Amino acid sequence: MYSAQITRANPTCVILLIDQSGSMSDPFSGDSSRKKSEFVAEAVNHTLHDLVIRCTKTEEVRNYYHVAVIGYGRHVGSCFSGPLAARNLVPIAEVADYPLQVKSSYKRVSDGAGGWVEIPVRYPVWIHPAADGKTPMCEALARVKEIIQRWLTDHPRGFPPTILHLTDGESSDGDPEEFGRQIMSLGTDDGATLLFNCHISSRRSAKIEYPNDETSLPDGFARSLFQISSRLPSNFLAAAAQLGVHAVEGSRGFVFNGDPSSIVQFYEIGTSLTGMTPYRWMDDTRTESA
Amino acid sequence: MSSAKQSVVWDLQTRQLLLPKIGHDIFECEDVIALDTQTCRFAVADGATEAFDARNWAARLAQHWVEREATLKSEEFRKWVEIEGQELHDSWNSLSLSWYSEEKARNGSFAAFVGMELNLETDLPLWQAIALGDACLLHCRRGALLKSLPLSHSENFNTGPVLLASDSSLHESIMQAVVTDSGICENGDVLLLMSDAIAAWYLQRLEQNDLDPDEVVRTKCDDELSQFFDAERLAGRIRNDDVAILRIEITERRIN
Numbered sequence: 001m002y003s004a005q006i007t008r009a010n011p012t013c014v015i016l017l018i019d020q021s022g023s024m025s026d027p028f029s030g031d032s033s034r035k036k037s038e039f040v041a042e043a044v045n046h047t048l049h050d051l052v053i054r055c056t057k058t059e060e061v062r063n064y065y066h067v068a069v070i071g072y073g074r075h076v077g078s079c080f081s082g083p084l085a086a087r088n089l090v091p092i093a094e095v096a097d098y099p100l101q102v103k104s105s106y107k108r109v110s111d112g113a114g115g116w117v118e119i120p121v122r123y124p125v126w127i128h129p130a131a132d133g134k135t136p137m138c139e140a141l142a143r144v145k146e147i148i149q150r151w152l153t154d155h156p157r158g159f160p161p162t163i164l165h166l167t168d169g170e171s172s173d174g175d176p177e178e179f180g181r182q183i184m185s186l187g188t189d190d191g192a193t194l195l196f197n198c199h200i201s202s203r204r205s206a207k208i209e210y211p212n213d214e215t216s217l218p219d220g221f222a223r224s225l226f227q228i229s230s231r232l233p234s235n236f237l238a239a240a241a242q243l244g245v246h247a248v249e250g251s252r253g254f255v256f257n258g259d260p261s262s263i264v265q266f267y268e269i270g271t272s273l274t275g276m277t278p279y280r281w282m283d284d285t286r287t288e289s290a
Numbered sequence: 291m292s293s294a295k296q297s298v299v300w301d302l303q304t305r306q307l308l309l310p311k312i313g314h315d316i317f318e319c320e321d322v323i324a325l326d327t328q329t330c331r332f333a334v335a336d337g338a339t340e341a342f343d344a345r346n347w348a349a350r351l352a353q354h355w356v357e358r359e360a361t362l363k364s365e366e367f368r369k370w371v372e373i374e375g376q377e378l379h380d381s382w383n384s385l386s387l388s389w390y391s392e393e394k395a396r397n398g399s400f401a402a403f404v405g406m407e408l409n410l411e412t413d414l415p416l417w418q419a420i421a422l423g424d425a426c427l428l429h430c431r432r433g434a435l436l437k438s439l440p441l442s443h444s445e446n447f448n449t450g451p452v453l454l455a456s457d458s459s460l461h462e463s464i465m466q467a468v469v470t471d472s473g474i475c476e477n478g479d480v481l482l483l484m485s486d487a488i489a490a491w492y493l494q495r496l497e498q499n500d501l502d503p504d505e506v507v508r509t510k511c512d513d514e515l516s517q518f519f520d521a522e523r524l525a526g527r528i529r530n531d532d533v534a535i536l537r538i539e540i541t542e543r544r545i546n
Contacts, residue, residue, distance in 0.1 A: 009313050052390050053390060053393055053394060054340065056342075056390045056391060058342055058344075058394070059388070061390060096388070096390050097388075099389075121396070
């Protein structure tokens, strides 16, 4: 299970589900200058960039992935705009061709002699930060389920869909557990759909990353998210180990009270899929000009 | 090709096969075979699938190493690769690249490589080889493995290999992994240059003694061999990767 080769004939789908409720405009604890929504938008853009680069063959982007970015807050729906507006699952080659803008940046890389040099990089932007309204998590999960059901009709074989869900608070439209379970009951001949959840917090609370049981979880909301978080398959465990993240056999794809570094690792691990190399960007990229 | 030495002539019989990954076209194959039976130089290069312009990098390495009679010495090899890499990067300058191709090109290209030269002027044929990565040379005698380089066991193929980078700024550490070796051949010996997936399969068959891989390669016609390897790939015994095999059999012919 979770070993199918991802090819153009057998692509997989990745859904980034992001909380865009009003509370996402709050800063992270200890960093009053940075809104959560801004950091999340940056992380999503970097993740899309990484997926595009992985699929780039010289001058062609191969459609190994179909990608959706679904937001929920005042509205529930695709976060893409411009030529991709209102599209749910978009082949990665189209994602590559239609960023809203491409910024110039610099990336710090090792100079091979113990120091660092800065090299120019291109930094495409697909989504902008958003934070408004309540937290209709159940409606959002129901939307994701619809998208996956349609995908699975055409793609019953191959690596199953992966949903990376990021939220900063409790659902405002009911208990999400049943909706999550319904998503996890869908799948391909290679395994059940993978649903990973990352809860981020503005409070100074101890973070809990990739637990394998509920004993350390503080409340019912955390336990509910734990229940609808898939176990990390071995390839994802390997990616976690490569990043120095503690995860063991049976660990769930679940973070509670996460901080900015948790978000970065969550996306890196969650998009590692079949053993692909996680992409590192935090703290080594700075934007030069818009 | 034959070369007279007193009353003995050494004949070379070559066989080559290139197969793309299942689901891919042959023009997408990033393995390259190059050979020149006049100069007795042979090479296989395997462009890294995730790298920019990998097929061209592999082709450049294999073909130029054979055609330009490039070095077998590791200290000269670095300089040669640096020049080839610079020529490759120069060829990209005229391209108008999208943001993602530009990003990809910035990291350069990567390939595994093995090159071998045979000297038939000695009493017994002498091979000399240079390799980096997981493209391999196997020297077999009567079905048994005498030597395999740079990797010698099927289990060694599971880790990310060090590959030849087109970007010379990466060469300092990479070139320390270059392997050179040599060996003496006898009548009937077989030398095989192979890319990683098929080399791993070949070595595993020899280790497990469950099938004579040389009989498969020697006796089946191209179509049969392609079908056989596709079946092995579908059964999971060969990783779904490009396949390059160059088989060279050395036979002695006595002249009265």
